[in-house]
Amino acid sequence: MSNELIISTTQDGCRIALLKDKTLVEFHQEAEGSKFTVGDIYLGTVKKVVPGLNAAFIDVGYDKDAFLHYLDLGPQFSSLQKFTKLVRGKKMNGGRLDKFNLEPDIDKHGKITQQLSKNQLIPVQIVKEPISTKGPRLSCELSLAGRYLVLVPFSNAVSVSKKITSSEERKRLLRLIQSIKPENFGVIIRTVAENKEVAELDRDLRNLVKTWEEGMTRLPVAAPRDKVIGELDKTSSLLRDMLNESFDNVHVDDKKMFEEVRTYIKTIAPDKEKIVKYYAGKAKIFEHYGIEKQIKSAFGQTVSLKGGGYLIIEHTEALHVIDVNSGNKSNREENQETTALSVNVEAAKEIARQLRLRDMGGIIVIDFIDMKNLDNKKLIYKVMKEEMMDDKAKSTVLPLSKFGLMQITRERVRPQMNIVTREVCPTCNGTGKITASILVSDLIEKNIEHLLVKQNEKNLVLALHPYLHAFYTKGLISQRMRWYFKYKTWISLVKDTSMAITEYKFLNKEGEEIQLTN
Structure with a gap:
């Protein structure tokens, strides 16, 4: 089992992701100069x-x-x-x-x-x-x-x-x-x-x-x-609490942060200094390790399960409610009890991950799919208890009630992580009315001509959504190749799933965004 810590620096602080076998299990955002940290x-x-x-x-x-x-x-x-x-x-x-x-x-x-x-x-x-x-x-x-x-x-x-x-x-x-x-x-x-x-x-x-x-x-x-x-910053406290023999790599995309992390690890565990690695790739570090996509899929109100079922997660001031649904899984199993058990086991594992990922605390009520077999109910309780053992936060798990509900209390010491996964349309700004999406290609073409011909930009990079990336790079003679023939210079295209589908931005050779006036 591999454990990796991915640290992405931003203008406002940093984002930290813990991957277990390439799957996101913890996500933290640390704001620059944030006050009132646990331990201060x-x-x-x-x-x-x-x-x-x-x-x-x-x-x-x-x-x-x-x-x-x-x-x-x-x-x-x-x-x-x-x-x-x-x-x-x-x-x-x-x-x-x-x-x-x-x-x-x-x-x-x-x-x-x-x-x-x-x-x-x-x-x-x-x-x-x-x-x-x-x-x-x-x-x-x-x-x-x-x-x-x-x-x-x-x-x-x-x-x-x-x-x-x-x-x-x-x-x-x-x-x-x-x-x-x-x-x-x-x-x-x-x-x-x-x-x-x-x-x-x-x-x-x-x-x-x-x-x-x-x-x-x-x-x-x-x-x-x-x-x-003052307590350590979030990065150092995570390393202090989680660094062990099973840790394989710590990837950092900022030179200053890289040196700080390496120095800290050298202090607490000199033999582990070599696991800290500086990431210098062209794509964003979260993009490269597939974290951006996992964040988008994991923080929505509906969370899909690999086997075909799904979870619906609702939050109130007093508690969190999670509903387990079988989805299209019900078409594959031989009977209702087998379907319920299969979905519930998978849901229990995903719920334990979601509690850590979102740092949900207080009272959590889970409505599992009804099961009649007593042994199956005990199995779900056992699976949930085992999955919660990796969680650093203190928790109490109660067996399933006769209504098929499970109650969990989990220690809450900081605000719940809440990531907005629905994107506001960049064209209509939420009004629901947009101009023809095909026109985005005309805008990009117009901006490329302006940057290359009038501003004489060198080593231009265009960051865009994977759909637009495919539009410009696929085919025997792609649109990007046509640009090369026309402007006699190569334009690097970079996928960025954090962007909306018709959104794009140009970067200069230093990686800084070029401000456009349309």
């Missing part, structure tokens, strides 16, 4: 304490105040408060905790008014990005995630991921980390730390402690709303 630590100001909710609203610089519940203060909140006062009062330098006396844990059944008051300054960490009309969700139980470990200040506990099942390995890791961790820092050992050498774990731990100490040097001079410690 801010210096927040208490704006309102609400005893009825046992929570407070905190100003971290977002349009709406962020939400902090009492249970998210964490047991070590008193230690965090004390530490913050000492550091901001210049009575303690840096983030070292070896000489810091921890306070007793707060009462987990206590009241928010006992701990917080209006205008109080506290360090808070983003645990949920702003979603819909809600502001960010916060926690005061601070933690810093590394590749193998998670560092938890103001704690001395060391815990191991439940997915590491070998008792010998669990004992080895516990013994190892307890011997190298600094005082008053807790550590959570991640699944990927299994069978790793002490040098790798020690390097990861040192990097996390360094990040904490650098952040705490900013705390004394930080103004309210300032970011104290």
Whole structure:
């Protein structure tokens, strides 16, 4: 099984696609300078304490105040408060905790008014990005995630991921980390730390402690709303969390980004540096790897299944509803139960992919095709559970109800990915009335003559939809060949499925779009 990460840089940030056996399983868009990423630590100001909710609203610089519940203060909140006062009062330098006396844990059944008051300054960490009309969700139980470990200040506990099942390995890791961790820092050992050498774990731990100490040097001079410690950008955090032995390639289409990714991988996994490759092809990187087409087919309201069935995905404020339909599959199987089972198994696999791809969270209700056989219902539940195991987000899957419905809850920490797959007609701009589409060839011809004859452009590239590309390149003597005979210069044609069918653009030899005036 091959795993590849494809990174496409844009003017607004970058787009990241994770391919498993050439199939798109995760897609992320990162905007330039995007704020309020999960993991960021801010210096927040208490704006309102609400005893009825046992929570407070905190100003971290977002349009709406962020939400902090009492249970998210964490047991070590008193230690965090004390530490913050000492550091901001210049009575303690840096983030070292070896000489810091921890306070007793707060009462987990206590009241928010006992701990917080209006205008109080506290360090808070983003645990949920702003979603819909809600502001960010916060926690005061601070933690810093590394590749193998998670560092938890103001704690001395060391815990191991439940997915590491070998008792010998669990004992080895516990013994190892307890011997190298600094005082008053807790550590959570991640699944990927299994069978790793002490040098790798020690390097990861040192990097996390360094990040904490650098952040705490900013705390004394930080103004309210300032970011104290920033989480890695989306690319680096994906590499940190997913990079393993099964990763084959990371393809990047930007020189600067290529160097950044290679340097980061060299830091966290020196043996993997060679998997980072710079893409310098003429076609767009997402076009070259077939990702653009997969995005268009995967993000619509209707999603086709290979076997002939299809899904209809509807979104509401409270939940997501997925309807499974057999389509023309019903014509091929011997009976209704076999058809239902076949479509439902395929649908379960595709739904698990869709949840990751769109990052759908909250409550998901799936209406599978009705089945009478109890064993078949159990099989669908088993398939869905197995497919969801690769998902990093926490989820709960319930068995099929007597109405054939399956309920899933999936952790939602950032807004759902929503890609508009329907294209506005470039000619009518959505009015439904267009001039004859055949005239697009006349416009292209007119622009080519203007660019080659009047502007004397060299190495001209024409990017257009695959249908138009075929129109100009097919045939014994193609239209492109006729241009060559007429203008004595070769025009490169590039397919671009992200464009509408009658859309096109000209690029110069530097790959920059040439602005046309028709």
